[in-house]
Amino acid sequence: MNPQVLIDGLMAGALYGLGAIGVTLTYSILRFANFAHSELLTFGAYAALALSSALGALSAGLLEPIAPFSFGWALPLAGLVAVALTGLLALAVDAILFGRLRHRRSSIIVMVMASFGAALTLRSLIEFAFTSKPAYFTRELQIALPLGQGMRATPDQLLSLALAAILVIGVHLLLTRTAIGRSMRAVSENQALAGVVGVDVRRVIRVVWLLGAALACIAGIMSGLLVQLRPYMGFDLLLPLFAAAILGGIGSVPGAMLAGLIVGLAEAATVQLVGAEWRTAVAFVILVLVLLLRPQGLLGRAQA
Amino acid sequence: MSAAPAPPPALATRDLVAGYERDLPIVRGIDFSVRQGEFVVILGPNGAGKSTLVKAIAGLVPIHSGSTHLAGEDITLSPVQEKVRHGLAFVPQTENIFATLSIRENLQLAADILPRGRQAAQIDEVYSLFPDLASRRGARAGNLSGGQRQMLAVARALVVKPSVLILDEPSAGLSPKIVGEVFARLKALNGAGITIVLVEQNVKAALAVADRAVILVEGKLRHEGPAATLSSDPIVGELYLGARARQGENGR
Ligand SMILES: Nc1ncnc2c1ncn2[C@@H]1O[C@H](COP(=O)(O)OP(=O)(O)OP(=O)(O)O)[C@@H](O)[C@H]1O
Ligand SMILES: [Mg+2]
Numbered sequence: 001m002n003p004q005v006l007i008d009g010l011m012a013g014a015l016y017g018l019g020a021i022g023v024t025l026t027y028s029i030l031r032f033a034n035f036a037h038s039e040l041l042t043f044g045a046y047a048a049l050a051l052s053s054a055l056g057a058l059s060a061g062l063l064e065p066i067a068p069f070s071f072g073w074a075l076p077l078a079g080l081v082a083v084a085l086t087g088l089l090a091l092a093v094d095a096i097l098f099g100r101l102r103h104r105r106s107s108i109i110v111m112v113m114a115s116f117g118a119a120l121t122l123r124s125l126i127e128f129a130f131t132s133k134p135a136y137f138t139r140e141l142q143i144a145l146p147l148g149q150g151m152r153a154t155p156d157q158l159l160s161l162a163l164a165a166i167l168v169i170g171v172h173l174l175l176t177r178t179a180i181g182r183s184m185r186a187v188s189e190n191q192a193l194a195g196v197v198g199v200d201v202r203r204v205i206r207v208v209w210l211l212g213a214a215l216a217c218i219a220g221i222m223s224g225l226l227v228q229l230r231p232y233m234g235f236d237l238l239l240p241l242f243a244a245a246i247l248g249g250i251g252s253v254p255g256a257m258l259a260g261l262i263v264g265l266a267e268a269a270t271v272q273l274v275g276a277e278w279r280t281a282v283a284f285v286i287l288v289l290v291l292l293l294r295p296q297g298l299l300g301r302a303q304a
Numbered sequence: 305m306s307a308a309p310a311p312p313p314a315l316a317t318r319d320l321v322a323g324y325e326r327d328l329p330i331v332r333g334i335d336f337s338v339r340q341g342e343f344v345v346i347l348g349p350n351g352a353g354k355s356t357l358v359k360a361i362a363g364l365v366p367i368h369s370g371s372t373h374l375a376g377e378d379i380t381l382s383p384v385q386e387k388v389r390h391g392l393a394f395v396p397q398t399e400n401i402f403a404t405l406s407i408r409e410n411l412q413l414a415a416d417i418l419p420r421g422r423q424a425a426q427i428d429e430v431y432s433l434f435p436d437l438a439s440r441r442g443a444r445a446g447n448l449s450g451g452q453r454q455m456l457a458v459a460r461a462l463v464v465k466p467s468v469l470i471l472d473e474p475s476a477g478l479s480p481k482i483v484g485e486v487f488a489r490l491k492a493l494n495g496a497g498i499t500i501v502l503v504e505q506n507v508k509a510a511l512a513v514a515d516r517a518v519i520l521v522e523g524k525l526r527h528e529g530p531a532a533t534l535s536s537d538p539i540v541g542e543l544y545l546g547a548r549a550r551q552g553e554n555g556r
Contacts, residue, residue, distance in 0.1 A: 197388065
């Protein structure tokens with residue numbers, strides 16, 4: 001097997017992992033599969049694109065690539081604002097849609113269907129605003145650096161991997177070492193009891209939306225940087241994200257990242273060994289196998 | 305000069321109506337009052353609404369009408385997470401610990417509402433009351449035995465130094481020896497000044513530690529009296545103990 005599979009798989013996998021962390025956190029606390037999560041990736045990427053173009057128009061120097069990367073300061077700056085905007089979007093969708101359904105004690109299936117509706121709406125709005133033509137953060141070409149053993153990666157790819165690693169560790173520490181992380185784990189286990197011990201459940205839900213949206217936005221920007229931006233970029237990631245979240249074990253942040261890497265590597269290996277047309281089947285097969293063989297996932301706790 | 309006014313009851317409900325659905329009251333008009341430092345047990349047959357009453361006071365069941373008061377302050381409308389900040393601690397009947405968190409995390413979670421500077425000291429104080437928990441701080445709460453879980457649930461409630469502690473059937477599923485230990489612990493806490501409201505099915509053991517008992521039947525208070533005399537009261541036998549005796553439990 002061509003060793004480059006490893007790099008390709010890790011790259012895709014890191015992206016899946018970041019997205020899957022958001023899925024797993026919202027799923028474990030809100031208790032429904034939010035199929036609109038992938039649209040937060042798309043929204044984040046396009047928000048960053050619009051903002052970085054605007055910054056570039058203000059000062060062309062901001063578009064000057066920061067060596068050795070392909071993008072200028074406009075992108076990280078725009079990315080920070082995009083993270084905030086994506087968080088606000090998630091809070092708004094929750095206030096308008098999911099929060100109301102929770103208040104009415106709607107069933108899980110209603111929540112899931114509502115998330116499909118939200119996803120469709122967001123996707124159409126993005127397509128309307130930005131057209132379905134692919135877009136790019138930068139037109140700079142990058143030379144892939146040799147990493148030995150016949151493997152190559154661009155500086156952008158290596159940066160994305162490093163950023164993904166830092167974010168996973170950061171979120172893991174947040175969950176395990178801080179008061180808000182403790183509250184999040186408490187709410188995910190038993191919402192009523194969390195309230196009894198003094199946790200403001202509504203605040204925890206807001207924090208989870210912000211966190212999930214921020215990670216989705218960053219994953220979207222990475223995907224836009226390493227591949228391209230399309231209104232369907234998030235939708236196409238839906239299956240691998242959910243496969244990774246469930247394979248990792250709902251609620252487990254390290255599990256989501258580990259599983260994201262597994263899905264990414266499995267896809268890359270399949271493309272290489274079987275054929276590119278089988279790529280999308282991989283996440284589906286993994287999802288079905290996990291649900292049949294180990295529904296609690298790799299690092300998840302068995303549901304009581 | 306007039307005499308100092310009597311202190312307000314530690315906990316009181318006024319004409320409380322509460323239930324899970326709007327049109328289905330389970331607690332049907334309860335006036336209930338507990339003095340500062342008192343140890344009151346709430347008795348009553350299965351399904352009488354004991355859990356619903358204490359859950360409504362704790363903020364977990366919607367209150368349809370009436371009010372709840374803590375040390376004279378109206379807490380009817382304060383959301384569940386605020387009650388504990390007012391000094392009301394509640395130990396639910398089931399699922400009263402976080403099984404996926406460690407002992408330390410369960411206690412720290414409760415302490416998180418305290419000022420940072422007091423958290424460690426108050427957790428340590430609770431550890432000194434419960435050496436069994438102190439020796440296993442890192443253990444996952446889900447791996448504890450039934451008795452240890454109840455101890456952890458009580459310990460968690462005590463971290464914030466509540467003025468009123470409400471417990472819903474802490475003896476459920478425990479061996480008589482462990483029940484004795486739990487109740488002795490409650491008695492000691494009461495001696496240290498904490499007002500205690502205990503919901504119990506375990507009538508004999510509860511009446512042995514409580515000052516006063518109230519009996520709840522079909523969502524209404526049917527009888528109350530000093531714990532010491534209550535078990536021999538014929539009305540009680542008819543309302544409650546008789547039914548239990550016929551089931552072959554707590555025969556007396
Ligand atoms: N979550 C719920 N939703 C709807 N109705 C409920 C709920 N929990 C209890 N009930 C109903 O409320 C009534 C009173 O129940 P409650 O649990 O308060 O009784 P209890 O006196 O605590 O009984 P036990 O001694 O068995 O604990 C019962 O008719 C029960 O079916
Ligand atoms: Mg009960």
